[in-house]
Amino acid sequence: MAPSPKAPLSIFWFRRDLRLKDNTALFHALRGQHPVLCIFIFDTDILSRLTEKADARVEFILNSLNVIQKHLNQHDSSLVILKDKPADAWEVITRNYNVKSVYFNHDTEPYPRKRDQAISEFLQSKGIAVHSFKDQCIFEKSEIAKASGQPYTVFTPYFKQWRAHLDEFSIQSYKSETLLRNLLKSRTETLPTLSDLGFSPAGIPIPEPEVNLNLIKRYAETRDFPAIRGTTRLGVHLRFGTISVRSLVRLALEQSEVFISEIAWRDFFMTILFHFPYSCSKAFKPAYDKISWRDDPEGFAAWCAGKTGYPLVDAGMRELNQTGFMHNRVRMVTASFLCKHLLIDWRRGERYFAQKLLDYDLSANVGNWQWAAGSGCDAAPYFRIFNPALQAKKFDPDLAYIKQWIPEYGKEIMEPIVDHTMARERCISEYKKALR
DNA sequence: CCTGGAGTTGTCCTA
DNA sequence: TTAGGACAACTCCAG
Numbered sequence: 001m002a003p004s005p006k007a008p009l010s011i012f013w014f015r016r017d018l019r020l021k022d023n024t025a026l027f028h029a030l031r032g033q034h035p036v037l038c039i040f041i042f043d044t045d046i047l048s049r050l051t052e053k054a055d056a057r058v059e060f061i062l063n064s065l066n067v068i069q070k071h072l073n074q075h076d077s078s079l080v081i082l083k084d085k086p087a088d089a090w091e092v093i094t095r096n097y098n099v100k101s102v103y104f105n106h107d108t109e110p111y112p113r114k115r116d117q118a119i120s121e122f123l124q125s126k127g128i129a130v131h132s133f134k135d136q137c138i139f140e141k142s143e144i145a146k147a148s149g150q151p152y153t154v155f156t157p158y159f160k161q162w163r164a165h166l167d168e169f170s171i172q173s174y175k176s177e178t179l180l181r182n183l184l185k186s187r188t189e190t191l192p193t194l195s196d197l198g199f200s201p202a203g204i205p206i207p208e209p210e211v212n213l214n215l216i217k218r219y220a221e222t223r224d225f226p227a228i229r230g231t232t233r234l235g236v237h238l239r240f241g242t243i244s245v246r247s248l249v250r251l252a253l254e255q256s257e258v259f260i261s262e263i264a265w266r267d268f269f270m271t272i273l274f275h276f277p278y279s280c281s282k283a284f285k286p287a288y289d290k291i292s293w294r295d296d297p298e299g300f301a302a303w304c305a306g307k308t309g310y311p312l313v314d315a316g317m318r319e320l321n322q323t324g325f326m327h328n329r330v331r332m333v334t335a336s337f338l339c340k341h342l343l344i345d346w347r348r349g350e351r352y353f354a355q356k357l358l359d360y361d362l363s364a365n366v367g368n369w370q371w372a373a374g375s376g377c378d379a380a381p382y383f384r385i386f387n388p389a390l391q392a393k394k395f396d397p398d399l400a401y402i403k404q405w406i407p408e409y410g411k412e413i414m415e416p417i418v419d420h421t422m423a424r425e426r427c428i429s430e431y432k433k434a435l436r
Numbered sequence: 437c438c439t440g441g442a443g444t445t446g447t448c449c450t451a
Numbered sequence: 452t453t454a455g456g457a458c459a460a461c462t463c464c465a466g
Contacts, residue, residue, distance in 0.1 A: 146464070154463055156443065224445080265444085332445065371444080383458050384446045391446090424447085428458090435459095 017241035030179035105135035226327035235359030269367030288375030309416035324358035335372035
């Protein structure tokens with residue numbers, strides 16, 4: 001860290017908003033009265049929980065920080081990177097700099113909420129002003145709520161309200177990129193390397209943050225076919241904030257209502273987790289925690305490895321294992337298979353996806369897993385059990401996706417690890433018993 | 437408070 | 452081959 005320049009300054013704290021363009025808190029920081037120093041903290045509590053050392057997400061963050069650093073350097077400024085527990089990092093920062101105010105964007109997940117609360121109290125106790133802003137979603141917290149003020153728990157009425165609120169203001173651009181002259185001038189700091197952080201490259205391709213308008217226009221017709229490039233794959237960029245969700249909505253508004261509604265689903269699940277934080281580890285509908293999930297180590301291992309004998313399930317799991325991505329249609333099929341065919345607790349699947357997905361987001365992952373298990377708000381009815389063979393026939397009719405991920409398909413025959421009809425009946429009767 | 441309509445993404449069986 | 456009802460009732464939400 002640089003030696004103490006005692007001039008008063010503001011700090012902008014990058015978290016999951018790794019961009020200089022259209023960044024709300026950065027915009028407000030740069031319009032403040034002090035020059036702005038940008039920081040990023042590698043949270044050692046989070047890093048130490050990552051068991052896989054070839055983690056593409058750490059790599060993605062580092063790449064994004066390097067892009068930011070290049071731009072900051074053009075303005076004779078530099079990122080300061082810390083690797084510490086956040087509380088300790090802020091202890092160091094406030095000791096080394098004459099910090100007058102701190103700016104960051106909201107993160108409403110349970111852990112960041114607690115963290116930000118503690119850090120804010122610490123900063124305020126030192127007389128430092130804390131300013132935080134909505135940035136990672138269009139509407140958050142209780143902005144979309146029933147007339148009574150209670151949060152919606154059903155998507156359709158939520159979306160109706162969300163859509164009615166969507167105006168110029170809610171998707172305006174905060175042109176932080178035009179204010180970079182207000183950055184603090186500082187000596188260039190060297191960024192850590194991946195190995196400095198204790199990680200190694202994952203060898204996973206990272207999609208560019210490019211918005212393909214034609215793809216969004218055709219989204220409703222193409223999104224369900226995993227062999228087609230029919231989805232934008234922007235999830236990872238929304239996850240880390242390398243694109244602004246407002247800019248995406250601005251572009252998509254003219255193109256596709258279905259795509260817009262998917263952005264609203266993202267807001268919806270974030271809002272649900274904000275109001276019902278227990279739902280990341282417990283069934284949203286408590287009765288579903290009465291299901292006696294099977295402890296089936298072989299079945300779980302087969303599912304993870306993509307060796308269930310159901311081609312679409314296996315193709316999806318192999319795509320996930322090899323690329324850190326799985327097509328959304330296939331996410332539903334694989335999740336349904338684990339919960340319903342194998343009767344394995346949705347939390348185990350959720351944790352596996354959490355380890356593997358480059359675009360992993362707690363609220364969306366938990367929301368969708370609970371949807372698949374039937375335990376979530378507004379979830380699939382329990383008797384709705386995806387038939388993997390039928391799903392393959394409908395959505396991968398020429399087997400292009402299956403053959404892409406299962407090269408031995410057609411040459412070797414793999415017996416299904418569980419019979420569809422038996423599994424279906426077992427599931428319905430077990431759910432029935434639990435929900436009685 | 438009451439009431440009626442609706443609820444992301446399915447599947448299976450029967451006629 | 453295809454269309455329609457059953458699956459299960461319950462809760463949510465708006466008027």
